[in-house]
Amino acid sequence: MEFKAAQTVFFSEVLFTLVWLGMAMRLREISHVEGRIKRSIILEILIWFVVAATTILFLTMYPDFKVYNVVFKIQNYHFIYFLSLFQLLTVLYSAWQLEQFWRSLNNSQRWEYKTFIVGSYLVCGAVAWSSSYRLTYLVILPKHLLLLTALLSLGWGLVLYGVLKHRLLNRKIFISRKIVYSFVVPSLLAAYLIGFSIVLLIMRTFGLEMSFVLKWFFIAIGFTAILFFFFSEGLRRRVHFFISTHFYINKYEYRDEWLAFSKTLHSVKTEADVVKALYKVLSESLYTREIFIWLGDESSGYSLFPMLNKHRVDIFIRPDDILIDFLKSHDYLYLNEKQSNDLFWKKIVRSRKDLLNSLNIVLLFPITTGKEILGLIGLGPEFTGGYYGHDDFDLLTALSSQAASAILAARTAEKLARVREKQAWDRLSAFVLHDIKNAASMLSLLRENAKEHIHEPEFQQDMLEVVDDALKRMGRVEKRLKILKDEIKPAFKRIDICLFLEECCYKLQMRLPNMEINIK
Structure with a gap:
């Protein structure tokens, strides 16, 4: 093994020791029973930077090891010696903190963390054995490095498997969706430029040159894709849907939607204004293009609001309609929901499915105040191919109750x-x-x-x-x-x-x- 390779190995061991020490301190903070221990992140980063800089200085300016027939000789009481001692103390301290952390877990948590603990102990044992051998015999054998690599790979594999399977790094981080949405286009542009640069680097590595026409053609394609994403409302909404359903606990920002609707209702005076405001909020938040709103009461029936559905035939729903009877006893009517035990739901599907399919409606939600139904909201399927869930029902509940209060106030006025x-x-x-x-x-x-x-x-x-x-x-x-x-x-x-x-x-x-x- 060459001298530069040895320097790289020792520097990587220093980085591993610092990371493992940080993990041990984090475990000590979590498993501390009496009270949480205050940690200074800035101080830790500063210490890590000083240790890493010192390691680079000694490995480049004052090397204290020699290579004899691919065997590393370590001098007694020099930098590599103390580095191995520091590494041994770190893994022993980490093993102790892992044991304390395991004792602080309950039975259900132990089931989730068992793979992580086993992999971590395997890493600590492998590194402790390697460091002890170095300190005892002051040599590093190549076959020991090969065995250490295999053991560390197995240990890190177990740790990674436990983290991914049980989502141990799944934590709540409160970041506004607006910030994430505004960061999408710059991120795509940056990813495209990085990918294009990597392709150029690979081509130059193999001695290939990209022609002038091909280079600018790829650049034009990239910027065209960015502009298409910028001007395509449907594509942007699909990206927002992917972000909201994969990186956020809730599908919607209920507070933002509620405040936007409340702000719009400040200037409304009639039922028509309330319906327009409700339609605007629903079209901006929900992932569907089919939105219908009926208004009326339980004595005269419900009429489809015409101003928002100019290309549709108005459909009048009588107060004794089976849909109204169903919504009086249920929170909503969802055609894609499997309710095998609800005979009333099956009757609705058989008798009124033609009406709902003619408007492409899969979800019917009442606008209620108390037990009185003031209107209905009909929604088509999501253009993302998804299904409505509890997040959609919670959002519709909040907005419909607020709209019902505004409609009742407008009617009273x-x-x-x-x-x-x-x-x-x-x-x-x-x-x-x-x-x-x-x-x-x-x-x-x-x-x-x-x-x-x-x-x-x-x-x-x-x-x-x-x-x-x-x-x-x-x-x-x-x-x-x-x-x-x-x-x-x-x-x-x-x-x-x-x-x-x-x-x-x-x-x-x-x-x-x-x-x-x-x-x-």
């Missing part, structure tokens, strides 16, 4: 406005009728006494005053009616005649059950 308008109309009508009644009464009295007293000058004077007063009263009535005329403006709205007639017929049948109405 609308009813209050109508009541106030009616009160204003009644008050105006009372004034108008009062003036008309007074004018009519005076004119009626005038008409009754005119036959007897029309020739009297005093009666004629009173008659003129009565007519003037009646004209003044009618003038006030005309003025008030003109003001009311300016305030009344017709509101034009596009409606589906067939749907309108069906709703009217349904309301008539509710009041007149014996009446039979057919629409053709």
Whole structure:
């Protein structure tokens, strides 16, 4: 073995010793029963840097070992000697901390960590044997290095298997999704440039040269892919879905979605505004392109909101529909969920599957406040190919309850406005009728006494005053009616005649059950 190879081996042993010592200190911190031990990460990194720099200095400037027929001779009480002693003390300390850590685990945790502990003890035993032999005989044999390599490979393999199988490094790290999403494009660009550089390095190693056309062609392809990712909404959403489902505990940031919806609801005044805000939040958070929203109540039925579904046929759901009965006793209706024991769910699938399939709906979620259903949310399948789960149901529960409160507030405000308008109309009508009644009464009295007293000058004077007063009263009535005329403006709205007639017929049948109405 060459001299430079020996330097590399010794330096790698120093790095291993530092890493193993850090692990032992971490185990001591975890298994400490009385209280957590404070550690200074910066101080540890500084010590590691000083030890590594010192090792490089002694291995390059003051080597204290010699090579005789591929056998390493170590001088007594020199740097390599103390390095082997430090390595031996480190693995012994690590073995002690591993034993303390094993004692602090309960039975279920021991089952998860047993492979890790066995692999770690194998590494400690191999390194302890190697260091002890060096300190005793002051030599390093090549066959010992080969055996040490095999033992360390087996030990590290057991450690890696235990970590991956039981996910021992699975820890909660709170990082905002927005930061991760914004880091995707730079990461892809960096990965592409690194890969391209590695290809160039390999080609130069084998004496190959990349032509001018091929080099710039690959560069153009890379930047085109980045631009395609930047402008493709569907591809970005798929990447977001992959990140959210593989690197986060929850599929959604419930707090962010709830705050965004709350911020949008601050400026809404009508049910239409609430539905638009709900549709916006759902389309930005959920991974589906099919979103339908019905509004109504349990007495008049539910109508599909037309402004968000211009290319769809409006479908009216009656309050006695089997879908409404199912949602009154269940939290949601999910067609892809296997509910073999629920006969009601099977009945729904058989009777209303055609309706749901015509709209490509797989999930129907109620908008409820208390026990009253104010609307329905229909969702199509996810374009990622995934299925709806508890994260989706939790998000829909939070948003639908908030939307229900906003819809109820909008309806209450609308009813209050109508009541106030009616009160204003009644008050105006009372004034108008009062003036008309007074004018009519005076004119009626005038008409009754005119036959007897029309020739009297005093009666004629009173008659003129009565007519003037009646004209003044009618003038006030005309003025008030003109003001009311300016305030009344017709509101034009596009409606589906067939749907309108069906709703009217349904309301008539509710009041007149014996009446039979057919629409053709």
